[in-house]
Amino acid sequence: MTGCLWPCVSGTNAKTAGSGGLFRSKPRSPTELVRHMGELLRFLSEHPEPCGGKLDSKREQKMEDLSRAIRETKFTLYGNGDAEPIAEACTQLTKEFFKENILRLIIVNLPHMDLETQKDVTQVIANLQRQKVDSRIIASDYLEVNQDLLDILVCGYDNTDIAIHYSSMLRDCIRHQVAARYVLSSQHMRKFFDYIQFPDFNLASDAFKTFKELLTRHKSTAAEFFNNNYDWFFPEFNSKLLQSSNYIIRRQSIQLLGDILLERLNSSVMVRYVSSKENLIVLMNLLREQSKAIQIEAFRVFKLFTANQNKPREIVSVLLTNKSKILRFLKDFTIEKEDRLLESDKEQVSMDILAMEL
Structure with a gap:
């Protein structure tokens, strides 16, 4: 596109083009914009807010200039009502942003910005995390060393x-x-x-x-985490999330647990989880919840215990002790909308329970 994202400013409207002179004859390039932003952020870092709520007029002016610079950066990356973002400008801005260490300066200074500027910052950072330079997302390289x-x-x-x-x-x-x-x-x-x-x-x-x-x-990285941290993570997950007194936490957490255990890369963790008597008791208590949403998600995990071909003896013992209760639950467990998969899973669990013996 031929349109420019930084319209020329002249006459009495020139003062709106930003600081660094009331009558800037032309807008800043992406490189100049980033460097200007860096200067403002470094000034604010070196001149913290005065104690006791005293007004520092120079600092206030720098904050206003920074808000304008960040807003201009957002327009460069996202475009505005009159023009789409220009790829070359976005690339130039991205390279300079990480080269000048602006992300660090923004994170450090964020608590001192006003709410609207903070919102603009989050949008700018979101965009920059996705920008590619020479087919590489340089934000990833930056974070690796910061x-x-x-x-x-x-x-x-x-x-x-x-x-x-x-x-x-x-x-x-x-x-x-x-x-x-x-x-x-x-x-x-x-x-x-x-x-x-x-x-x-x-x-x-x-x-x-x-x-x-x-x-x-990141499924492979998460699988590595679960394997390395199983001994503390899942007991915490059970006690603080699945057994929380907060309904929302219980509902979100049992759904997340199902997603974790049913992920193919977490198969070894799943087998370990469903081989624990303590975990089984937590799941059976969730099946007793009045909330149908929690019951459905809990059943999704519970069926993994019964499907385990190498159930430890203590797991079989708990299931057989509660055999009649489980079968009665499965018989009464229905949802408003017909679900053939749920019915099939219920039938399979019932068959697994009936076939069990110590």
């Missing part, structure tokens, strides 16, 4: 004022396997069990969304 930024983003959940914005940026970062692997291998994974139980529903839901993304997006 992994401490992932620590900052995860710990953002501890600050409710910026948690949603940091978590959004974190999920965009863990689109890259190198970033997801780092978080999965860190101590941060233990924190998610607490984040998911935040009293603030929006924060708790957001934390679960990130947690699920980490455990399901």
